[in-house]
Amino acid sequence: MKVELFIPCFVDQLFPETAFNTVKLLEKAGCTVTYNAAQTCCGQPAFNAGFWDEAKEIGRKFLNDYSEDGVIVSPSASCTGMVRNYYSDLFTNTALHNKCRAVQGNIYELSDFLVNILQVDYFGAELEGRAVYHDSCAGLRECKIKAEPRQLLSKVHGLELFDLPDNETCCGFGGTFAVKFEAISSAMAQQKVDNAIAMEADYIISTDASCLMHLQSYIDKQQLPIKTIHLADVLAGGWGNV
Known part of the structure; x- marks a missing residue:
């Protein structure tokens, strides 16, 4: 299975070994892993602080950084939850409505993906x-x-x-x-x-x-x-x- 990797900004900056280990696990489980080096943040800090316009700008970049039909895996339930649950508040009835719904249905936290999808x-x-x-x-x-x-x-x-x-x-x-x-x-x-x-x-x-x-x-x-x-x-x- 081909997997697109999403590494949250704080993991990238503070815990890079966790990111590398995520790749090792996915590859050992038989996945082909790709990483878009242009990715940044999901927008959660801005969203939770009430800066929804800024969160929407970051979220728009996030959606454009990933393919519409690709499987996305992240070693973070927090960031996965942000995309799955709160992007609807930002992108419902916008030009990115359909792309948002597709990405929301294709993003998984690591343990969820390993156990429930790859088994x-x-x-x-x-x-x-x-x-x-x-x-x-x-x-x-x-x-x-x-x-x-x-x-x-x-x-x-x-x-x-x-x-x-x-x-x-x-x-x-x-x-x-x-x-x-x-x-x-x-x-x-x-x-x-x-x-x-x-x-x-x-x-x-x-x-x-x-x-x-x-x-x-x-x-x-x-x-x-x-x-x-x-x-x-x-x-x-x-x-x-x-």
Whole structure:
């Protein structure tokens, strides 16, 4: 299957290894991956901040960067959810109406694509330790992803996976929320991390680098004995660097 890769701007700038690991996973699953180097952002930051005209301009570029009938895969439930759910607010009854609908129906978050479309859940990955999985708000509510990441992680050699008591609670990032309401955001991160440590977890795993970035910032500031890691990086572990 031919796949067009969408790498969110913050993954491109801050977590490039996650992008490379996404390519490795898709290729190992039998896909031919193409990447349009002209791609930038989906427009979510501007949209969530209320700058819809600016978000529409960025979204128009996004739609034009991808083919109308191509399958698009992204290692981000947040950005996938933005395109699937909120582009309708920007492009319904516009010249890009039909292109928008086509792209919305063809974009997938990585775990959703691997499990439900390719029906592949084993990569020979290895990761020793205990981990909890964090359901990002976008993954759970916008992309309806819950079982898929857990199914993939259950096949990772050496990994013990546990559910957090508050695994459906927001980590506190929320994009601009973390900036506008820093104290509340930090307290929510603390609760999430404290619960993970109480379960003696070595890792917090998620499909969203933005959530993991937020939690890792709190972990680093408090110098806590736990680490965040993206699902793609886990699945590429043990073989992806060979």
